[in-house]
Amino acid sequence: YKAKAGGTGHHVYRSSDDSHGDARLRTVQELRLAIHEDQLVLHYQPKIDLPTGQVNCVEALVRWQHPARGLLQPGQFLDLVEESGLMHAMTHVVLDKALDQAALWRAEGHPLAVAVNLSARSLLDAELPARVRAQLSSRGLPTSALTLEITEEFLLNDRERAQEILTQLRETGIRIAVDDFGTGYSSLAYLRDLPIDELKLDRSFIMPMADDARAAALVSSIVDLAHSLGMSAVAEGVEDAVAYDELVRYGCDQAQGFHLSRPLPVADLDAWLLLRRAAVATA
């Protein structure tokens, strides 16, 4: 895992730093506690349908409500989760929380799908497809309520295994999105072979669009590429109205970004959604 987003937070622990062995041990123990004693919280960022402005899906983004250090961002602790072998446990907790919330929204009459990020490692867990199915069905959720966001890194490492696991997940009706599309080192060939529903254009393509014609051309072409392969195109990192309007013009299907909403705790998101539904209804 490479911490790309945020970038502002310091790392709780660096593997290169041996002199902090004790600190590391303490942090791993804290992390284990955090996972099992409910210190992980999910914030949700809406994925806006273009051009209607409706919201049918939100992305779940994990945070660690640390008892002493406050709210930690994923860039501050995901490396440690990977290195300490706690990723399967964290993924399970994150899926439980996200699907609980999806079931709650459904019960409240506003069925929202949730998108959950999966690390390359958690996808290699052979039991994942069966477990995710069970997590959905125990809550009476349709498989369409879940999108799994995966990175190109996963597709790169073991193509055959990736194909097998993605096919199993996809056959059940779960949507598969490729996150940070365009930033990995993989070849485009996987787009031909793998069962993918959605390409999420990395924000490094979106942010320079306004003042860079070539960046804009690239975005427009990736949107077309997605469509010609029967996939939908989602833009992340939409930070201003100019980018938003361009994406509408290119026929991009969904947009996410600070211009629309930051990732929010559930209560704030619910309030945001209320306003948004009213705005969409009167538009």
Ligand code: C2E
């Ligand atoms: P991601 O899946 O690509 O998520 C998008 C990141 O970009 C989020 O950072 C989000 O807050 C940020 N973002 C959204 N809109 C904008 C914008 O307009 N401008 C800018 N500059 N940034 C924006 P966050 O929440 O810090 O997450 C970082 C990464 O951590 C995620 O990138 C994802 O790869 C990983 N991650 C988050 N939650 C989970 C999780 O539950 N499991 C796993 N395995 N990874 C997770």
Ligand code: MG
């Ligand atoms: Mg994501």
Ligand code: MG
């Ligand atoms: Mg992304």
Ligand code: MG
């Ligand atoms: Mg990204």
